[in-house]
Amino acid sequence: MKKLINAVEDVVTEQLEGMALAHPDILKVHFEPKYVYRADAPVAGKVAIVSGGGSGHEPMHGGFVGMGMLDGACPGEVFTSPTPDQMYECAKAVDSGEGVLFIVKNYTGDVLNFEMAAEMAYADGIKVQSILIDDDAAVKDSLYTAGRRGVGTTVLAEKIVGGAAEDGYSLDQCADLCRKVNQYGRSMGMALTSCIVPAAGKPTFDLGDDEMEIGIGIHGEPGRERFKMKTADEITEMMAIAIIEDEAYTRTVREWNNEDGEWFDLELTDDPFQSGDQVIAFVNSMGGTPVSELYAVYRKLAGICAAKGLTIVRNFIGPYITSLEMQGFSLTLLKADDEILKYWDAPVNTPGLR
Amino acid sequence: MVVTRDQMVQWLENTAAVMKENKEYLTQLDSPIGDADHGINMDRGFRKVLEKLPGVADKDIGNVLKTTGMTLISSVGGASGPLYGTFFMRGGMAVDAKEELTGDDLATMLQAAVDGVVQRGRAQAGDKTMVDAWLPAMKTLRETLDGDNDNTIAALSQAVSAAEQGMKDTIPMQAKKGRASYLGERSIGHQDPGATSSYLMLKALLDTLEG
Numbered sequence: 001m002k003k004l005i006n007a008v009e010d011v012v013t014e015q016l017e018g019m020a021l022a023h024p025d026i027l028k029v030h031f032e033p034k035y036v037y038r039a040d041a042p043v044a045g046k047v048a049i050v051s052g053g054g055s056g057h058e059p060m061h062g063g064f065v066g067m068g069m070l071d072g073a074c075p076g077e078v079f080t081s082p083t084p085d086q087m088y089e090c091a092k093a094v095d096s097g098e099g100v101l102f103i104v105k106n107y108t109g110d111v112l113n114f115e116m117a118a119e120m121a122y123a124d125g126i127k128v129q130s131i132l133i134d135d136d137a138a139v140k141d142s143l144y145t146a147g148r149r150g151v152g153t154t155v156l157a158e159k160i161v162g163g164a165a166e167d168g169y170s171l172d173q174c175a176d177l178c179r180k181v182n183q184y185g186r187s188m189g190m191a192l193t194s195c196i197v198p199a200a201g202k203p204t205f206d207l208g209d210d211e212m213e214i215g216i217g218i219h220g221e222p223g224r225e226r227f228k229m230k231t232a233d234e235i236t237e238m239m240a241i242a243i244i245e246d247e248a249y250t251r252t253v254r255e256w257n258n259e260d261g262e263w264f265d266l267e268l269t270d271d272p273f274q275s276g277d278q279v280i281a282f283v284n285s286m287g288g289t290p291v292s293e294l295y296a297v298y299r300k301l302a303g304i305c306a307a308k309g310l311t312i313v314r315n316f317i318g319p320y321i322t323s324l325e326m327q328g329f330s331l332t333l334l335k336a337d338d339e340i341l342k343y344w345d346a347p348v349n350t351p352g353l354r
Numbered sequence: 355m356v357v358t359r360d361q362m363v364q365w366l367e368n369t370a371a372v373m374k375e376n377k378e379y380l381t382q383l384d385s386p387i388g389d390a391d392h393g394i395n396m397d398r399g400f401r402k403v404l405e406k407l408p409g410v411a412d413k414d415i416g417n418v419l420k421t422t423g424m425t426l427i428s429s430v431g432g433a434s435g436p437l438y439g440t441f442f443m444r445g446g447m448a449v450d451a452k453e454e455l456t457g458d459d460l461a462t463m464l465q466a467a468v469d470g471v472v473q474r475g476r477a478q479a480g481d482k483t484m485v486d487a488w489l490p491a492m493k494t495l496r497e498t499l500d501g502d503n504d505n506t507i508a509a510l511s512q513a514v515s516a517a518e519q520g521m522k523d524t525i526p527m528q529a530k531k532g533r534a535s536y537l538g539e540r541s542i543g544h545q546d547p548g549a550t551s552s553y554l555m556l557k558a559l560l561d562t563l564e565g
Binding site for chain 1: 389390391394395427428429430431432433435436437439440474475528530531532533535536537538540
Protein backbone atom coordinates (compact mmCIF):
# COMPACT_ATOMS: atom_id res chain seq x y z
CA MET A 1 0.00 0.00 0.00
CA LYS A 2 1.41 3.36 -1.06
CA LYS A 3 -0.52 6.26 0.46
CA LEU A 4 0.15 9.72 1.88
CA ILE A 5 -0.67 8.82 5.45
CA ASN A 6 1.11 9.04 8.76
CA ALA A 7 -0.63 6.53 11.02
CA VAL A 8 -3.61 4.54 9.77
CA GLU A 9 -5.71 5.44 12.81
CA ASP A 10 -5.11 9.18 12.27
CA VAL A 11 -6.23 9.36 8.64
CA VAL A 12 -9.64 10.92 9.22
CA THR A 13 -8.57 13.20 12.06
CA GLU A 14 -5.60 14.61 10.15
CA GLN A 15 -7.69 15.20 7.06
CA LEU A 16 -10.16 17.18 9.18
CA GLU A 17 -7.35 19.16 10.82
CA GLY A 18 -6.08 20.08 7.36
CA MET A 19 -9.54 21.16 6.19
CA ALA A 20 -9.99 23.37 9.24
CA LEU A 21 -6.64 25.06 8.59
CA ALA A 22 -7.29 25.46 4.85
CA HIS A 23 -10.81 26.90 5.00
CA PRO A 24 -11.31 28.85 8.26
CA ASP A 25 -13.50 31.39 6.46
CA ILE A 26 -15.94 28.67 5.36
CA LEU A 27 -16.02 25.93 7.98
CA LYS A 28 -14.98 24.75 11.40
CA VAL A 29 -14.28 21.25 12.62
CA HIS A 30 -15.39 19.78 15.92
CA PHE A 31 -13.49 16.75 17.24
CA GLU A 32 -14.94 14.49 20.01
CA PRO A 33 -17.31 13.81 18.37
CA LYS A 34 -16.24 14.62 14.84
CA TYR A 35 -18.27 16.92 12.62
CA VAL A 36 -17.63 19.71 10.11
CA TYR A 37 -19.89 22.76 10.31
CA ARG A 38 -20.33 26.14 8.72
CA ALA A 39 -18.14 28.84 10.25
CA ASP A 40 -21.22 31.05 10.66
CA ALA A 41 -23.55 28.33 12.02
CA PRO A 42 -26.25 28.44 13.17
CA VAL A 43 -27.54 30.71 10.40
CA ALA A 44 -30.50 32.64 11.81
CA GLY A 45 -33.85 31.88 10.21
CA LYS A 46 -32.49 29.12 7.97
CA VAL A 47 -33.20 25.40 7.95
CA ALA A 48 -29.95 23.50 8.51
CA ILE A 49 -28.92 20.75 6.08
CA VAL A 50 -26.80 17.97 7.56
CA SER A 51 -25.37 14.91 5.87
CA GLY A 52 -22.67 12.41 6.63
CA GLY A 53 -21.31 8.99 6.00
CA GLY A 54 -18.09 7.08 5.86
CA SER A 55 -14.96 8.98 4.86
CA GLY A 56 -13.16 8.23 1.60
CA HIS A 57 -15.64 9.93 -0.76
CA GLU A 58 -14.15 13.42 -0.59
CA PRO A 59 -15.02 16.12 -1.35
CA MET A 60 -18.39 14.67 -0.24
CA HIS A 61 -19.55 15.44 2.45
CA GLY A 62 -17.22 17.69 4.47
CA GLY A 63 -16.06 19.55 1.35
CA PHE A 64 -19.65 20.59 0.67
CA VAL A 65 -20.08 22.46 3.94
CA GLY A 66 -20.59 26.16 3.38
CA MET A 67 -22.97 28.80 2.09
CA GLY A 68 -25.57 27.35 -0.28
CA MET A 69 -24.97 23.70 0.50
CA LEU A 70 -24.48 21.84 3.82
CA ASP A 71 -24.53 23.32 7.31
CA GLY A 72 -22.93 20.24 8.79
CA ALA A 73 -21.30 16.97 7.78
CA CYS A 74 -20.46 13.97 9.95
CA PRO A 75 -17.53 11.87 8.78
CA GLY A 76 -17.15 8.27 9.90
CA GLU A 77 -14.00 6.22 9.61
CA VAL A 78 -13.09 5.36 6.02
CA PHE A 79 -16.11 3.58 4.48
CA THR A 80 -17.70 3.19 7.96
CA SER A 81 -20.86 4.98 9.00
CA PRO A 82 -20.53 7.78 11.56
CA THR A 83 -22.28 7.36 14.92
CA PRO A 84 -25.49 8.98 16.21
CA ASP A 85 -23.72 11.15 18.79
CA GLN A 86 -21.85 12.88 15.93
CA MET A 87 -25.06 13.63 14.02
CA TYR A 88 -26.91 14.65 17.15
CA GLU A 89 -24.18 17.03 18.33
CA CYS A 90 -23.83 18.40 14.80
CA ALA A 91 -27.59 18.98 14.56
CA LYS A 92 -27.53 20.85 17.87
CA ALA A 93 -24.62 23.02 16.69
CA VAL A 94 -26.23 24.08 13.39
CA ASP A 95 -29.93 24.28 14.29
CA SER A 96 -31.18 27.87 14.26
CA GLY A 97 -34.58 26.77 15.53
CA GLU A 98 -35.94 26.24 12.01
CA GLY A 99 -35.08 22.56 12.09
CA VAL A 100 -32.56 20.20 10.57
CA LEU A 101 -32.82 18.08 7.42
CA PHE A 102 -30.74 14.89 7.41
CA ILE A 103 -29.75 13.76 3.91
CA VAL A 104 -28.96 10.06 4.32
CA LYS A 105 -27.46 7.71 1.75
CA ASN A 106 -29.16 4.32 1.73
CA TYR A 107 -26.65 2.06 3.44
CA THR A 108 -27.81 0.02 6.43
CA GLY A 109 -25.21 1.54 8.77
CA ASP A 110 -25.91 5.13 7.73
CA VAL A 111 -29.67 4.60 7.91
CA LEU A 112 -29.66 3.05 11.40
CA ASN A 113 -27.25 5.59 12.86
CA PHE A 114 -29.14 8.57 11.41
CA GLU A 115 -32.41 7.09 12.70
CA MET A 116 -31.05 7.01 16.23
CA ALA A 117 -29.72 10.55 15.83
CA ALA A 118 -33.14 11.78 14.70
CA GLU A 119 -34.72 10.23 17.79
CA MET A 120 -32.10 11.84 20.04
CA ALA A 121 -32.55 15.25 18.40
CA TYR A 122 -36.33 14.96 18.71
CA ALA A 123 -36.01 14.13 22.41
CA ASP A 124 -34.02 17.33 22.70
CA GLY A 125 -36.70 19.44 21.01
CA ILE A 126 -34.99 19.79 17.61
CA LYS A 127 -37.27 19.52 14.57
CA VAL A 128 -35.84 16.92 12.22
CA GLN A 129 -36.68 15.52 8.82
CA SER A 130 -34.74 12.68 7.30
CA ILE A 131 -34.67 11.92 3.56
CA LEU A 132 -33.08 8.88 2.03
CA ILE A 133 -31.07 8.99 -1.20
CA ASP A 134 -31.36 5.67 -3.08
CA ASP A 135 -30.52 6.30 -6.71
CA ASP A 136 -28.15 3.49 -7.72
CA ALA A 137 -29.92 1.90 -10.67
CA ALA A 138 -27.39 -0.94 -10.66
CA VAL A 139 -29.40 -2.51 -7.83
CA LYS A 140 -32.50 -3.95 -9.45
CA ASP A 141 -34.79 -4.95 -6.64
CA SER A 142 -35.53 -3.74 -3.14
CA LEU A 143 -37.38 -6.85 -2.04
CA TYR A 144 -34.37 -9.09 -1.60
CA THR A 145 -31.71 -6.49 -0.90
CA ALA A 146 -31.26 -3.47 1.33
CA GLY A 147 -32.47 -1.48 -1.69
CA ARG A 148 -30.77 0.91 -4.07
CA ARG A 149 -27.70 2.58 -2.65
CA GLY A 150 -27.22 6.31 -2.34
CA VAL A 151 -24.65 7.57 -4.85
CA GLY A 152 -24.28 10.50 -7.29
CA THR A 153 -27.70 12.08 -6.72
CA THR A 154 -26.57 12.77 -3.15
CA VAL A 155 -24.22 15.54 -4.35
CA LEU A 156 -26.90 17.09 -6.54
CA ALA A 157 -29.46 16.93 -3.70
CA GLU A 158 -27.07 18.60 -1.26
CA LYS A 159 -26.47 21.44 -3.73
CA ILE A 160 -30.12 21.94 -4.70
CA VAL A 161 -31.67 21.60 -1.25
CA GLY A 162 -28.84 23.68 0.23
CA GLY A 163 -29.72 26.46 -2.21
CA ALA A 164 -33.40 26.23 -1.33
CA ALA A 165 -32.68 26.39 2.41
CA GLU A 166 -30.62 29.52 1.77
CA ASP A 167 -33.64 30.99 -0.02
CA GLY A 168 -35.90 30.51 3.02
CA TYR A 169 -37.54 27.13 2.41
CA SER A 170 -39.16 25.64 5.50
CA LEU A 171 -38.05 22.26 6.86
CA ASP A 172 -40.99 20.49 5.22
CA GLN A 173 -40.34 22.25 1.89
CA CYS A 174 -36.67 21.24 2.04
CA ALA A 175 -37.68 17.64 2.76
CA ASP A 176 -40.18 17.61 -0.13
CA LEU A 177 -37.61 19.03 -2.54
CA CYS A 178 -34.97 16.56 -1.40
CA ARG A 179 -37.35 13.63 -1.85
CA LYS A 180 -38.21 14.90 -5.33
CA VAL A 181 -34.56 15.25 -6.34
CA ASN A 182 -33.92 11.70 -5.16
CA GLN A 183 -36.87 10.40 -7.12
CA TYR A 184 -35.80 12.29 -10.26
CA GLY A 185 -32.20 11.04 -10.16
CA ARG A 186 -30.62 7.78 -11.27
CA SER A 187 -26.99 6.73 -11.27
CA MET A 188 -24.64 3.92 -12.16
CA GLY A 189 -20.97 3.44 -11.40
CA MET A 190 -18.14 1.33 -12.79
CA ALA A 191 -14.65 0.40 -11.67
CA LEU A 192 -11.44 -0.19 -13.61
CA THR A 193 -9.49 -0.87 -10.42
CA SER A 194 -10.23 -1.49 -6.76
CA CYS A 195 -9.30 0.91 -3.97
CA ILE A 196 -7.39 0.27 -0.76
CA VAL A 197 -8.98 1.14 2.58
CA PRO A 198 -6.05 2.28 4.76
CA ALA A 199 -7.08 0.12 7.73
CA ALA A 200 -7.35 -2.95 5.49
CA GLY A 201 -4.07 -2.30 3.66
CA LYS A 202 -5.05 -4.36 0.63
CA PRO A 203 -7.45 -3.92 -2.30
CA THR A 204 -11.16 -4.14 -1.39
CA PHE A 205 -11.77 -6.55 -4.29
CA ASP A 206 -9.76 -8.23 -7.02
CA LEU A 207 -10.17 -7.11 -10.59
CA GLY A 208 -7.97 -8.43 -13.39
CA ASP A 209 -5.79 -6.10 -15.46
CA ASP A 210 -8.06 -6.57 -18.44
CA GLU A 211 -11.35 -6.51 -16.49
CA MET A 212 -13.88 -3.94 -15.35
CA GLU A 213 -16.99 -4.12 -13.20
CA ILE A 214 -20.19 -2.32 -14.13
CA GLY A 215 -22.63 -1.29 -11.41
CA ILE A 216 -20.09 -1.10 -8.62
CA GLY A 217 -21.01 0.75 -5.40
CA ILE A 218 -18.94 3.57 -3.92
CA HIS A 219 -17.48 1.22 -1.29
CA GLY A 220 -16.68 -1.46 -3.84
CA GLU A 221 -20.01 -3.24 -3.38
CA PRO A 222 -20.44 -5.81 -6.13
CA GLY A 223 -21.97 -4.57 -9.35
CA ARG A 224 -24.13 -6.13 -12.00
CA GLU A 225 -21.48 -7.80 -14.11
CA ARG A 226 -17.81 -8.09 -14.92
CA PHE A 227 -16.58 -7.66 -18.46
CA LYS A 228 -13.33 -7.68 -20.37
CA MET A 229 -12.26 -4.08 -20.99
CA LYS A 230 -14.19 -2.18 -23.62
CA THR A 231 -13.84 1.27 -25.19
CA ALA A 232 -14.99 4.46 -23.47
CA ASP A 233 -17.88 4.73 -25.92
CA GLU A 234 -19.04 1.16 -25.31
CA ILE A 235 -18.86 1.51 -21.52
CA THR A 236 -20.64 4.87 -21.56
CA GLU A 237 -23.37 3.52 -23.78
CA MET A 238 -23.93 0.46 -21.58
CA MET A 239 -24.30 2.59 -18.46
CA ALA A 240 -26.26 5.47 -19.98
CA ILE A 241 -28.78 3.12 -21.58
CA ALA A 242 -29.19 1.22 -18.30
CA ILE A 243 -30.04 4.50 -16.57
CA ILE A 244 -32.23 6.00 -19.29
CA GLU A 245 -34.20 2.80 -19.85
CA ASP A 246 -34.46 1.87 -16.17
CA GLU A 247 -38.06 1.03 -15.39
CA ALA A 248 -40.21 2.46 -12.61
CA TYR A 249 -38.67 1.69 -9.21
CA THR A 250 -40.91 1.15 -6.19
CA ARG A 251 -39.78 0.70 -2.60
CA THR A 252 -40.80 1.57 0.92
CA VAL A 253 -38.73 4.18 2.74
CA ARG A 254 -38.95 5.23 6.35
CA GLU A 255 -39.35 8.90 7.20
CA TRP A 256 -39.60 10.74 10.51
CA ASN A 257 -42.77 12.43 11.69
CA ASN A 258 -41.58 15.17 13.99
CA GLU A 259 -45.10 15.96 15.24
CA ASP A 260 -45.64 12.48 16.70
CA GLY A 261 -41.99 11.55 17.14
CA GLU A 262 -42.41 8.36 15.13
CA TRP A 263 -41.07 6.72 12.00
CA PHE A 264 -43.57 5.95 9.28
CA ASP A 265 -43.31 3.92 6.10
CA LEU A 266 -43.80 5.64 2.78
CA GLU A 267 -44.08 3.85 -0.54
CA LEU A 268 -42.37 5.75 -3.35
CA THR A 269 -42.22 5.05 -7.06
CA ASP A 270 -39.63 6.71 -9.30
CA ASP A 271 -40.94 7.12 -12.83
CA PRO A 272 -38.65 6.31 -15.74
CA PHE A 273 -37.11 9.04 -17.89
CA GLN A 274 -39.20 10.12 -20.86
CA SER A 275 -38.29 11.58 -24.19
CA GLY A 276 -38.58 15.34 -23.81
CA ASP A 277 -37.18 15.44 -20.26
CA GLN A 278 -34.61 18.06 -19.37
CA VAL A 279 -31.72 16.65 -17.35
CA ILE A 280 -28.66 17.62 -15.37
CA ALA A 281 -25.85 15.27 -16.46
CA PHE A 282 -23.23 14.45 -13.84
CA VAL A 283 -20.08 12.58 -14.88
CA ASN A 284 -18.10 11.75 -11.75
CA SER A 285 -14.65 10.31 -11.24
CA MET A 286 -14.27 7.57 -8.60
CA GLY A 287 -11.01 9.26 -7.63
CA GLY A 288 -8.36 7.70 -9.84
CA THR A 289 -9.78 8.49 -13.27
CA PRO A 290 -8.53 11.78 -14.76
CA VAL A 291 -10.90 14.55 -15.80
CA SER A 292 -9.75 14.17 -19.41
CA GLU A 293 -11.35 10.72 -19.55
CA LEU A 294 -14.55 12.07 -17.99
CA TYR A 295 -14.86 14.47 -20.94
CA ALA A 296 -14.48 11.55 -23.35
CA VAL A 297 -17.38 9.93 -21.50
CA TYR A 298 -19.41 13.13 -21.60
CA ARG A 299 -18.89 13.40 -25.37
CA LYS A 300 -20.57 10.04 -25.85
CA LEU A 301 -23.20 10.64 -23.16
CA ALA A 302 -24.32 13.87 -24.86
CA GLY A 303 -24.91 11.96 -28.09
CA ILE A 304 -26.89 9.20 -26.39
CA CYS A 305 -29.07 11.68 -24.49
CA ALA A 306 -29.83 13.56 -27.70
CA ALA A 307 -30.74 10.31 -29.47
CA LYS A 308 -33.06 9.38 -26.57
CA GLY A 309 -34.77 12.76 -26.58
CA LEU A 310 -33.24 13.98 -23.32
CA THR A 311 -31.99 17.56 -23.27
CA ILE A 312 -28.92 18.14 -21.11
CA VAL A 313 -29.58 21.58 -19.64
CA ARG A 314 -26.66 21.56 -17.18
CA ASN A 315 -23.59 19.39 -16.81
CA PHE A 316 -21.31 18.68 -13.90
CA ILE A 317 -18.01 16.93 -14.53
CA GLY A 318 -15.27 16.03 -12.06
CA PRO A 319 -14.40 14.04 -8.93
CA TYR A 320 -17.17 14.86 -6.42
CA ILE A 321 -18.22 11.53 -4.86
CA THR A 322 -15.17 9.33 -4.92
CA SER A 323 -14.02 5.93 -3.65
CA LEU A 324 -10.52 6.79 -2.50
CA GLU A 325 -8.14 6.14 -5.43
CA MET A 326 -10.44 3.81 -7.37
CA GLN A 327 -10.26 4.23 -11.16
CA GLY A 328 -13.67 4.39 -12.71
CA PHE A 329 -16.56 6.78 -13.02
CA SER A 330 -20.24 7.13 -12.38
CA LEU A 331 -23.03 8.68 -14.38
CA THR A 332 -25.99 10.45 -12.84
CA LEU A 333 -28.92 11.86 -14.75
CA LEU A 334 -31.33 14.08 -12.86
CA LYS A 335 -34.60 15.16 -14.41
CA ALA A 336 -34.65 18.92 -13.93
CA ASP A 337 -37.71 21.14 -13.52
CA ASP A 338 -37.69 24.91 -12.91
CA GLU A 339 -37.42 24.53 -9.12
CA ILE A 340 -34.46 22.16 -9.38
CA LEU A 341 -32.67 24.34 -11.96
CA LYS A 342 -33.25 27.50 -9.92
CA TYR A 343 -31.44 26.04 -6.91
CA TRP A 344 -28.84 24.21 -8.97
CA ASP A 345 -27.88 27.65 -10.32
CA ALA A 346 -27.96 29.37 -6.90
CA PRO A 347 -24.68 30.68 -5.47
CA VAL A 348 -22.56 28.28 -3.44
CA ASN A 349 -19.30 28.65 -1.55
CA THR A 350 -17.79 25.44 -0.19
CA PRO A 351 -14.28 23.97 -0.45
CA GLY A 352 -15.51 21.38 -2.96
CA LEU A 353 -17.91 23.44 -5.05
CA ARG A 354 -18.07 27.20 -5.65
CA MET B 355 -31.73 -18.52 41.44
CA VAL B 356 -31.20 -14.80 41.16
CA VAL B 357 -28.76 -13.01 38.92
CA THR B 358 -26.88 -10.30 40.77
CA ARG B 359 -25.68 -6.96 39.49
CA ASP B 360 -22.10 -8.14 39.88
CA GLN B 361 -22.84 -11.09 37.63
CA MET B 362 -24.31 -8.80 34.98
CA VAL B 363 -21.21 -6.60 35.09
CA GLN B 364 -19.12 -9.76 34.92
CA TRP B 365 -21.09 -10.84 31.84
CA LEU B 366 -20.22 -7.60 30.07
CA GLU B 367 -16.56 -7.93 31.03
CA ASN B 368 -16.53 -11.50 29.79
CA THR B 369 -18.22 -10.43 26.56
CA ALA B 370 -15.46 -7.87 26.06
CA ALA B 371 -12.86 -10.61 26.53
CA VAL B 372 -14.70 -12.89 24.09
CA MET B 373 -14.93 -10.14 21.46
CA LYS B 374 -11.23 -9.47 21.79
CA GLU B 375 -10.45 -13.17 21.46
CA ASN B 376 -12.68 -13.50 18.40
CA LYS B 377 -11.74 -10.21 16.75
CA GLU B 378 -9.90 -11.89 13.86
CA TYR B 379 -12.51 -14.63 13.50
CA LEU B 380 -15.46 -12.23 13.28
CA THR B 381 -13.58 -9.99 10.85
CA GLN B 382 -12.74 -13.02 8.72
CA LEU B 383 -16.41 -14.04 8.61
CA ASP B 384 -17.27 -10.46 7.59
CA SER B 385 -14.74 -10.46 4.78
CA PRO B 386 -16.49 -12.44 2.01
CA ILE B 387 -19.98 -11.00 2.60
CA GLY B 388 -19.43 -7.69 4.38
CA ASP B 389 -16.71 -5.11 4.73
CA ALA B 390 -14.31 -7.06 6.93
CA ASP B 391 -14.62 -4.94 10.05
CA HIS B 392 -17.12 -6.67 12.36
CA GLY B 393 -14.54 -8.03 14.80
CA ILE B 394 -12.59 -4.77 14.80
CA ASN B 395 -15.76 -2.76 15.49
CA MET B 396 -17.09 -5.06 18.22
CA ASP B 397 -13.73 -5.16 19.97
CA ARG B 398 -13.43 -1.36 19.82
CA GLY B 399 -16.96 -0.99 21.24
CA PHE B 400 -16.55 -3.42 24.11
CA ARG B 401 -13.15 -1.98 25.00
CA LYS B 402 -15.01 1.32 25.49
CA VAL B 403 -17.62 -0.52 27.57
CA LEU B 404 -14.83 -1.87 29.81
CA GLU B 405 -13.67 1.70 30.39
CA LYS B 406 -17.19 2.80 31.35
CA LEU B 407 -18.17 -0.12 33.60
CA PRO B 408 -16.25 0.91 36.76
CA GLY B 409 -18.21 4.19 36.77
CA VAL B 410 -21.59 2.42 36.91
CA ALA B 411 -20.71 -0.82 38.72
CA ASP B 412 -22.61 0.33 41.83
CA LYS B 413 -25.71 1.41 39.87
CA ASP B 414 -28.79 -0.73 39.19
CA ILE B 415 -28.76 -3.32 36.40
CA GLY B 416 -30.91 -1.18 34.12
CA ASN B 417 -28.38 1.61 34.39
CA VAL B 418 -25.44 -0.70 33.71
CA LEU B 419 -27.10 -2.08 30.57
CA LYS B 420 -28.22 1.32 29.29
CA THR B 421 -24.71 2.71 29.76
CA THR B 422 -23.39 -0.25 27.79
CA GLY B 423 -25.90 0.49 25.03
CA MET B 424 -25.01 4.19 24.82
CA THR B 425 -21.31 3.34 24.74
CA LEU B 426 -21.73 0.85 21.89
CA ILE B 427 -23.89 3.29 19.93
CA SER B 428 -21.20 5.96 20.03
CA SER B 429 -18.20 3.73 19.42
CA VAL B 430 -19.05 0.82 17.12
CA GLY B 431 -20.42 2.53 13.99
CA GLY B 432 -21.69 0.63 10.97
CA ALA B 433 -24.94 -1.29 11.42
CA SER B 434 -23.78 -3.25 14.48
CA GLY B 435 -23.45 -0.11 16.61
CA PRO B 436 -27.12 0.90 16.52
CA LEU B 437 -28.28 -2.72 16.65
CA TYR B 438 -26.26 -3.84 19.69
CA GLY B 439 -26.70 -0.39 21.21
CA THR B 440 -30.46 -0.74 20.92
CA PHE B 441 -30.19 -4.29 22.29
CA PHE B 442 -28.65 -3.11 25.57
CA MET B 443 -30.71 0.11 25.80
CA ARG B 444 -34.02 -1.76 25.47
CA GLY B 445 -32.83 -4.58 27.71
CA GLY B 446 -31.83 -2.04 30.34
CA MET B 447 -35.16 -0.25 30.13
CA ALA B 448 -36.98 -3.55 30.75
CA VAL B 449 -35.17 -4.11 34.07
CA ASP B 450 -34.95 -0.48 35.15
CA ALA B 451 -33.96 0.05 38.80
CA LYS B 452 -33.52 -3.67 39.50
CA GLU B 453 -30.58 -4.73 41.65
CA GLU B 454 -31.03 -8.42 40.87
CA LEU B 455 -32.92 -10.50 38.32
CA THR B 456 -35.01 -13.65 38.53
CA GLY B 457 -34.92 -16.05 35.60
CA ASP B 458 -38.11 -14.43 34.36
CA ASP B 459 -36.58 -10.96 34.63
CA LEU B 460 -33.62 -12.19 32.62
CA ALA B 461 -35.91 -13.56 29.92
CA THR B 462 -37.93 -10.32 29.92
CA MET B 463 -34.73 -8.32 29.59
CA LEU B 464 -33.44 -10.40 26.67
CA GLN B 465 -36.83 -10.41 24.95
CA ALA B 466 -37.07 -6.61 25.12
CA ALA B 467 -33.51 -6.39 23.81
CA VAL B 468 -34.23 -8.70 20.87
CA ASP B 469 -37.53 -6.92 20.12
CA GLY B 470 -35.54 -3.70 19.97
CA VAL B 471 -33.10 -5.19 17.46
CA VAL B 472 -35.93 -6.48 15.27
CA GLN B 473 -37.66 -3.11 15.36
CA ARG B 474 -34.49 -1.15 14.59
CA GLY B 475 -33.14 -3.40 11.86
CA ARG B 476 -36.46 -4.59 10.41
CA ALA B 477 -34.96 -8.02 9.80
CA GLN B 478 -37.07 -11.16 9.73
CA ALA B 479 -36.16 -14.75 10.41
CA GLY B 480 -34.23 -16.09 7.44
CA ASP B 481 -32.72 -12.77 6.33
CA LYS B 482 -29.26 -13.96 7.41
CA THR B 483 -28.74 -11.55 10.33
CA MET B 484 -28.18 -11.67 14.09
CA VAL B 485 -31.94 -12.11 14.45
CA ASP B 486 -31.50 -15.67 13.17
CA ALA B 487 -29.51 -16.50 16.31
CA TRP B 488 -31.73 -14.57 18.73
CA LEU B 489 -35.22 -15.68 17.66
CA PRO B 490 -34.71 -19.43 18.21
CA ALA B 491 -32.74 -18.72 21.39
CA MET B 492 -35.57 -16.66 22.88
CA LYS B 493 -38.23 -19.18 21.89
CA THR B 494 -36.24 -21.97 23.58
CA LEU B 495 -35.49 -19.85 26.63
CA ARG B 496 -39.12 -18.97 27.30
CA GLU B 497 -40.42 -22.48 26.64
CA THR B 498 -37.79 -24.18 28.79
CA LEU B 499 -37.92 -21.65 31.60
CA ASP B 500 -41.69 -21.96 31.81
CA GLY B 501 -41.89 -19.65 34.83
CA ASP B 502 -39.66 -21.86 37.00
CA ASN B 503 -36.75 -19.89 38.44
CA ASP B 504 -34.74 -23.00 39.28
CA ASN B 505 -34.65 -23.78 35.57
CA THR B 506 -32.71 -20.64 34.66
CA ILE B 507 -29.31 -22.19 33.93
CA ALA B 508 -30.77 -25.22 32.15
CA ALA B 509 -33.04 -22.99 30.05
CA LEU B 510 -30.20 -20.63 29.22
CA SER B 511 -28.01 -23.56 28.28
CA GLN B 512 -30.62 -24.81 25.82
CA ALA B 513 -31.08 -21.27 24.51
CA VAL B 514 -27.34 -21.09 23.80
CA SER B 515 -27.58 -24.34 21.84
CA ALA B 516 -30.51 -22.92 19.88
CA ALA B 517 -28.54 -19.76 19.16
CA GLU B 518 -25.59 -21.84 17.97
CA GLN B 519 -27.86 -23.82 15.67
CA GLY B 520 -29.46 -20.58 14.45
CA MET B 521 -26.01 -19.19 13.75
CA LYS B 522 -25.05 -22.27 11.72
CA ASP B 523 -28.38 -22.14 9.91
CA THR B 524 -27.38 -18.76 8.45
CA ILE B 525 -24.74 -20.52 6.27
CA PRO B 526 -27.11 -21.70 3.49
CA MET B 527 -29.23 -18.53 3.67
CA GLN B 528 -29.21 -15.79 1.04
CA ALA B 529 -28.81 -12.40 2.72
CA LYS B 530 -31.73 -10.00 2.39
CA LYS B 531 -30.48 -7.23 4.68
CA GLY B 532 -27.35 -5.17 4.93
CA ARG B 533 -24.37 -5.03 2.66
CA ALA B 534 -24.32 -8.80 2.13
CA SER B 535 -27.68 -8.56 0.32
CA TYR B 536 -26.00 -6.95 -2.72
CA LEU B 537 -24.17 -10.23 -3.29
CA GLY B 538 -27.45 -12.02 -3.94
CA GLU B 539 -26.82 -15.74 -4.31
CA ARG B 540 -23.12 -15.24 -3.72
CA SER B 541 -23.93 -14.65 -0.01
CA ILE B 542 -24.94 -18.29 0.31
CA GLY B 543 -22.40 -20.57 2.01
CA HIS B 544 -21.09 -18.02 4.50
CA GLN B 545 -21.94 -17.83 8.21
CA ASP B 546 -23.35 -14.46 9.25
CA PRO B 547 -20.90 -12.48 11.42
CA GLY B 548 -23.70 -10.73 13.38
CA ALA B 549 -25.38 -14.03 14.25
CA THR B 550 -21.97 -15.26 15.37
CA SER B 551 -21.24 -12.32 17.69
CA SER B 552 -24.77 -12.67 19.10
CA TYR B 553 -24.21 -16.34 19.86
CA LEU B 554 -20.88 -15.51 21.53
CA MET B 555 -22.59 -12.87 23.66
CA LEU B 556 -25.32 -15.23 24.86
CA LYS B 557 -22.80 -17.98 25.51
CA ALA B 558 -20.77 -15.52 27.61
CA LEU B 559 -23.89 -14.95 29.73
CA LEU B 560 -24.29 -18.67 30.36
CA ASP B 561 -20.59 -19.09 31.15
CA THR B 562 -20.77 -16.18 33.59
CA LEU B 563 -23.81 -17.52 35.45
CA GLU B 564 -22.40 -21.02 35.58
CA GLY B 565 -19.32 -19.50 37.18
